[in-house]
Amino acid sequence: MEFSSKLLENAVNEMSQLPGIGKRTALRLVLHLLKRPEEQTQKLSSSLLKMRETINFCTNCHNISDSQLCEICANPRRDSQIVCVVEDIRDVMAIENTSQYRGHYHVLGGKISPMDGVGPSDLNITSLVEKVKDGKINEIIFALSSTMEGDTTNFYIYRQIENFNVVTTTIARGISVGDELEYADEVTLGRSILHRIPFETSLKS
Numbered sequence: 001m002e003f004s005s006k007l008l009e010n011a012v013n014e015m016s017q018l019p020g021i022g023k024r025t026a027l028r029l030v031l032h033l034l035k036r037p038e039e040q041t042q043k044l045s046s047s048l049l050k051m052r053e054t055i056n057f058c059t060n061c062h063n064i065s066d067s068q069l070c071e072i073c074a075n076p077r078r079d080s081q082i083v084c085v086v087e088d089i090r091d092v093m094a095i096e097n098t099s100q101y102r103g104h105y106h107v108l109g110g111k112i113s114p115m116d117g118v119g120p121s122d123l124n125i126t127s128l129v130e131k132v133k134d135g136k137i138n139e140i141i142f143a144l145s146s147t148m149e150g151d152t153t154n155f156y157i158y159r160q161i162e163n164f165n166v167v168t169t170t171i172a173r174g175i176s177v178g179d180e181l182e183y184a185d186e187v188t189l190g191r192s193i194l195h196r197i198p199f200e201t202s203l204k205s
Ligand SMILES: [Zn+2]
Pocket: 058, 059, 060, 061, 062, 063, 069, 070, 071, 072, 073, 074
């Protein structure tokens, strides 16, 4: 792509670093911003900067939050003894949308994936195991996507906690193998949480 302006080229290059945004789309977005009042670009860039500089992670569940404890962990009506283990905030949002779950979450921040250089120590696993060891959790619900990485991660965590007094379950697979939680419809996802099965059963199948 030949640019008549270095400034334009820089902006397009930065924009195209985002996932799913190729050079052509990046150019379209940048030209769109140029046509709009300058104020719009200011609002966009300052909101991104502010988010990046001040964003917090809940000290209890590692979900993205504006305060030290996220709204879910801070809500006394939620059951802190049931903990649903998910990959990231998108899964929390998907499950919250079902209105079928009243427990807490634990956000791992990814899945174990040796191909991508992600090992157990890169994820929020230790804090989960600590909570189980301290007897603070009655039930762990594994709700990672049913991919090889998801299964590996579930099993790794399961091995760390299987000797402690905690029930482990996994969401029922109305969700087909390989599906990401965020793409499941609310009814299916809601049902699969209500009809969760013992984790050991999922290992045998
Ligand atoms: Zn939280």
